[in-house]
Amino acid sequence: MTDSLAAHRVNAFNMAATSENKIHDDAVASRFGFRGALVPGVAVFGYLAHLPVARWGRAWLERGSADCRFVEPVYHGHDAVVQGRMQEDSMEIELHSDDRLCARGSAVLPPGAPDTNSRSKI
Numbered sequence: 001m002t003d004s005l006a007a008h009r010v011n012a013f014n015m016a017a018t019s020e021n022k023i024h025d026d027a028v029a030s031r032f033g034f035r036g037a038l039v040p041g042v043a044v045f046g047y048l049a050h051l052p053v054a055r056w057g058r059a060w061l062e063r064g065s066a067d068c069r070f071v072e073p074v075y076h077g078h079d080a081v082v083q084g085r086m087q088e089d090s091m092e093i094e095l096h097s098d099d100r101l102c103a104r105g106s107a108v109l110p111p112g113a114p115d116t117n118s119r120s121k122i
Contacts, residue, residue: 003086008050012039014076039074051084052107068105
């Protein structure tokens with residue numbers, strides 16, 4: 001049984017425009033055949049993570065996991081839409097921008113995952 005989740009829409013932001021990695025610069029990215037500066041993967045992951053956090057809250061941040069694949073670049077200033085659906089106990093997630101699949105993955109909060117707040121102190 002699948003359960004569709006409410007979509008999350010965000011205007012993608014290139015937080016690394018001044019990074020040493022110049023693929024995040026419009027001029028350099030254009031020279032390599034891209035339409036503009038690429039939004040960093042960490043930001044794209046953050047967009048994907050919105051749905052598991054909305055579903056499972058802090059528990060997912062503390063002991064959940066995700067497996068993500070980046071398929072196409074996400075560009076600064078373009079809308080990104082994250083959609084998800086539940087499949088059993090896991091969540092399937094996709095991020096689309098400019099009518100393209102840009103990232104996909106899955107997230108899970110295992111029922112038996114250790115509670116990181118209950119670790120013994122050394």
